[in-house]
Amino acid sequence: MTQPRSAPMPAALRAGRPAPHPARTVRCPHCGAAEGARCTTISGRITKPQPCPARIAAHAIQTAVCSTCQVLQTYPCRNEHGLETPVHAARYTEAKGTAA
Ligand SMILES: [Zn+2]
Numbered sequence: 001m002t003q004p005r006s007a008p009m010p011a012a013l014r015a016g017r018p019a020p021h022p023a024r025t026v027r028c029p030h031c032g033a034a035e036g037a038r039c040t041t042i043s044g045r046i047t048k049p050q051p052c053p054a055r056i057a058a059h060a061i062q063t064a065v066c067s068t069c070q071v072l073q074t075y076p077c078r079n080e081h082g083l084e085t086p087v088h089a090a091r092y093t094e095a096k097g098t099a100a
């Protein structure tokens with residue numbers, strides 16, 4: 001059985017470092033950018049400096065457990081009624097700590 005890990009991760013948010021965004025390791029569900037590729041506009045003509053918000057969410061869902069609603073990797077976040085919700089803020093933090 002896999003247990004949700006909630007080890008405290010230092011939120012190393014250093015500004016001014018143009019490292020590749022970890023969300024690039026997953027395919028973008030919004031603009032369709034392949035794994036490792038940068039996000040583009042929907043038309044595919046302009047490359048965006050930051051991944052689409054949907055891709056960052058997808059990356060968090062695929063790589064991190066949620067310490068707020070306790071779902072495991074690949075499962076969407078849920079609220080107290082068991083309905084799918086947008087990714088909780090804590091899950092983004094977990095994703096940044098686990099997949100650099
Ligand atoms: Zn995208």
Ligand SMILES: [Zn+2]
Nearest residue numbers: 066069077088
């Ligand atoms: Zn959650």
